[in-house]
Amino acid sequence: MIDQAPVIAIDGPSGAGKGTVSQLVAEKLGWHLLDSGALYRLLALAVSHHGMTADDVESLRVLAEHLDIQFEQGDEGKVDIVLEGEIVTQAIRTELVGNSASKLAQIPEVRDGLLMRQRAFSQEPGLVADGRDMGTVVFPDAPVKVFLTATAEERASRRLLQLQQKGDEVDYDELVATIKERDDRDANRAVAPLVPAAGALVVDSTDLTIDKVVEMVLAEVKKAGIV
Numbered sequence: 747m748i749d750q751a752p753v754i755a756i757d758g759p760s761g762a763g764k765g766t767v768s769q770l771v772a773e774k775l776g777w778h779l780l781d782s783g784a785l786y787r788l789l790a791l792a793v794s795h796h797g798m799t800a801d802d803v804e805s806l807r808v809l810a811e812h813l814d815i816q817f818e819q820g821d822e823g824k825v826d827i828v829l830e831g832e833i834v835t836q837a838i839r840t841e842l843v844g845n846s847a848s849k850l851a852q853i854p855e856v857r858d859g860l861l862m863r864q865r866a867f868s869q870e871p872g873l874v875a876d877g878r879d880m881g882t883v884v885f886p887d888a889p890v891k892v893f894l895t896a897t898a899e900e901r902a903s904r905r906l907l908q909l910q911q912k913g914d915e916v917d918y919d920e921l922v923a924t925i926k927e928r929d930d931r932d933a934n935r936a937v938a939p940l941v942p943a944a945g946a947l948v949v950d951s952t953d954l955t956i957d958k959v960v961e962m963v964l965a966e967v968k969k970a971g972i973v
């Protein structure tokens with residue numbers, strides 16, 4: 747497979763900081779951004795809106811291939827995520843939707859249906875791609891691959907803070923349990939399991955600041971000579 751443009755693949759478990767770091771790196775480089783998890787979340791929401799079931803895998807593939815989504819420029823530089831005409835930027839961020847997304851993500855037909863859509867994001871001057879299988883499956887030729895992780899407890903604390911800031915009431919212990927459950931499902935599924943890609947720089951961000959992680963990724967980019 748030939749990538750259309752250079753890709754920085756950033757994979758890892760929930761709450762490791764992938765989204766935050768990917769956005770900052772993309773801004774610094776002036777590159778495009780792919781939040782692949784958002785696609786799985788959008789599919790989960792669409793499946794629920796359409797009252798579909800997880801056993802009709804061929805319909806899920808068709809829905810994944812044709813899902814009507816738009817990333818529109820909203821206020822203050824923010825991007826609005828639009829699903830079938832409705833702004834769902836906040837609605838896809840709940841733990842419930844994340845959990846449904848991770849269940850659908852086990853289905854090979856779903857992954858297949860989303861594959862080409864993800865690859866289409868790879869455009870000049872380059873792409874920062876955040877997910878679980880960016881470096882292993884979607885962009886195996888990416889010149890920079892990072893596996894970003896942190897302890898489940900640290901990731902749950904970060905998520906707790908993030909959800910509290912949005913006014914969501916969640917229990918810390920419950921959050922640790924859901925995060926571990928999702929880690930387990932993502933790491934042990936038969937297709938595209940969550941594992942570091944060969945040659946990936948593994949970064950444990952438990953005791954690192956966001957700025958430090960961004961600095962490490964940019965150093966890797968420099969080392970690869972792609973900017």
Ligand SMILES: Nc1ncnc2c1ncn2[C@@H]1O[C@H](COP(=O)(O)OP(=O)(O)O)[C@@H](O)[C@H]1O
Pocket residue numbers: 758759760761762763764765766767904905907908951954955956959
């Ligand atoms: N190194 C870090 N130290 C402290 N907080 C962090 C760090 N990285 C990310 N965060 C915070 O943790 C939360 C989850 O990060 P996010 O980027 O959404 O993770 P992911 O995309 O891997 O699920 C966010 O509120 C973010 O600001």
Ligand SMILES: Nc1ccn([C@@H]2O[C@H](COP(=O)(O)OP(=O)(O)O)[C@@H](O)[C@H]2O)c(=O)n1
Pocket residue numbers: 759760761762765782783784786787844847848849851876877878879880928932
């Ligand atoms: N490339 C990807 C991205 C997400 N996913 C699935 O989608 C779920 C939600 O992804 P996400 O990146 O939005 O989740 P968080 O890391 O933000 O919690 C994950 O738990 C994965 O099961 C995937 O399988 N492959």
